[in-house]
Amino acid sequence: MSEVDPQRRAELAGRLRAVHDRIERACAVADRDPGEITLVVVTKTFPAADVVRLVELGVADVGENRDQDAAAKAIEAAAALGAGQRPPRWHFVGQLQRNKAASVARYADVVHSVDRLPLATALGKGAQLAGRQLDVLLQVSLHDPAGGAGRGGVLPFDLAELAAAVARTEGLRLRGVMAVAPLDAPAGPAFARLAELAATLRAEHPQATWMSAGMSGDLEDAVAHGATHLRVGSAVLGSRPSLR
Numbered sequence: 245m246s247e248v249d250p251q252r253r254a255e256l257a258g259r260l261r262a263v264h265d266r267i268e269r270a271c272a273v274a275d276r277d278p279g280e281i282t283l284v285v286v287t288k289t290f291p292a293a294d295v296v297r298l299v300e301l302g303v304a305d306v307g308e309n310r311d312q313d314a315a316a317k318a319i320e321a322a323a324a325l326g327a328g329q330r331p332p333r334w335h336f337v338g339q340l341q342r343n344k345a346a347s348v349a350r351y352a353d354v355v356h357s358v359d360r361l362p363l364a365t366a367l368g369k370g371a372q373l374a375g376r377q378l379d380v381l382l383q384v385s386l387h388d389p390a391g392g393a394g395r396g397g398v399l400p401f402d403l404a405e406l407a408a409a410v411a412r413t414e415g416l417r418l419r420g421v422m423a424v425a426p427l428d429a430p431a432g433p434a435f436a437r438l439a440e441l442a443a444t445l446r447a448e449h450p451q452a453t454w455m456s457a458g459m460s461g462d463l464e465d466a467v468a469h470g471a472t473h474l475r476v477g478s479a480v481l482g483s484r485p486s487l488r
Contacts, residue, residue, distance in 0.1 A: 253297045259480045260285075260301055263463075267474070270467035281467065284335050284456075286477035288313065289484045292320035298480075299325060299332055307356075307475055309338025311347050318351040337422075337456075337475050339396050346370035349415075354379040356422040356456050356475070359398045364410045371415030378415060381422040381456050382406055384441055386434040397423060400441055407445055407452070420454030420472070421445060431462035435469035442470070 263283065271278045286307040287295050295306055295317065308314030314336065322331045333353040340348060340355065342363050348355060349370030358364050358380045371378040385397035398406050403421075411418045423438045425431035435457050442455045458466025460479035467474070478484060 249293075252294070253300070255482070256294065256297050256480065257301055259482065260298070260303070263476055263479050266463060266479075267467065270464040273464075274468045276467065280472060282473045284337070284473055284475045285480050286337060286459075286475050287317070287481065288338075288477065290481050292317045292324060294481060295321040295332065296324045299329065304330075304332055305335060306332045307335040307337040307477075309336070311336075311340070311344040315347055315351055335475075342366045346373065349376065349378055350374045352378065354381070354419070356381045356473075357383045357396070358410060359383045359385075359396060359406075361406060361409050364406075364413050364416060368413040368415035376415070377417055379417050379419045380410060381420050381454060382410065382418070382445075384421050384423045384438060386423045386437060387426045400437075403441060403445065404448065407449060411449055418449055418452050420452045420456065422456035422473075424459075425457075425462055425465075431458075431465040432469065435462075435465050435471065439469045 267281055268278050282305055284305045284307045285298055285303050288309045318334055325331055334351055335354045335356060336348050336352040337356045340357055340363060345363060345366035349367050355367060355378060367378060382403060383397035384403060385399055407418060410416055421438060421442050425434045438455065438457055445452050454472045455470055456473040456475060457471040458474045460476050463474045463476060
């Protein structure tokens with residue numbers, strides 16, 4: 245599968261190198277070690293063949309946002325990689341319905357978008373049934389509640405209560421917070437607010453050290469404000485195919 249289109253592999257290699265260069269420059273500006281950053285390449289809408297090529301290029305973490313695509317892609321990529329090649333860590337980064345939680349818990353290693361207790365409970369049950377421990381991040385809404393619809397997530401003043409409940413949920417490991425920068429607003433102030441919330445959370449839950457923030461267009465702002473995980477898609481993979 246991975247050698248069918250060497251031109252595509254070369255394209256991915258070039259784009260990946262450019263993203264790593266951006267991360268290194270952003271870390272230099274912020275006086276941070278690039279080794280602190282986990283790059284999650286979001287492969288939504290792209291085929292399993294691209295996942296295989298990315299793994300061959302050294303990518304260890306990939307992200308998906310739709311269970312119906314991710315479940316099949318994880319199986320296909322693992323089969324294509326074969327013995328001797330370690331499969332990537334799968335990150336579920338999209339909004340998740342409770343009825344999909346058991347499926348996601350079977351293949352995902354990390355879920356970035358836990359924003360309510362019923363979802364956390366369902367994920368915990370799914371992880372236990374699968375005999376796994378699932379790393380989870382709490383998605384925080386950074387938009388102004390008076391400004392209309394946002395990007396999803398628990399409101400900041402409800403974060404502590406949700407974190408305490410998730411920390412008690414069997415099958416789950418609370419690892420930190422995630423957010424998406426608000427639309428039509430600078431990313432920097434939003435990520436600064438997320439960093440404050442992350443610090444408060446760590447004070448109560450010392451193991452919750454991850455901060456997932458930043459995508460193709462705003463990863464520099466995320467690095468500047470302490471992100472540990474960047475969710476980058478189009479900057480590595482190019483323009484996305486149309487959704488089915």
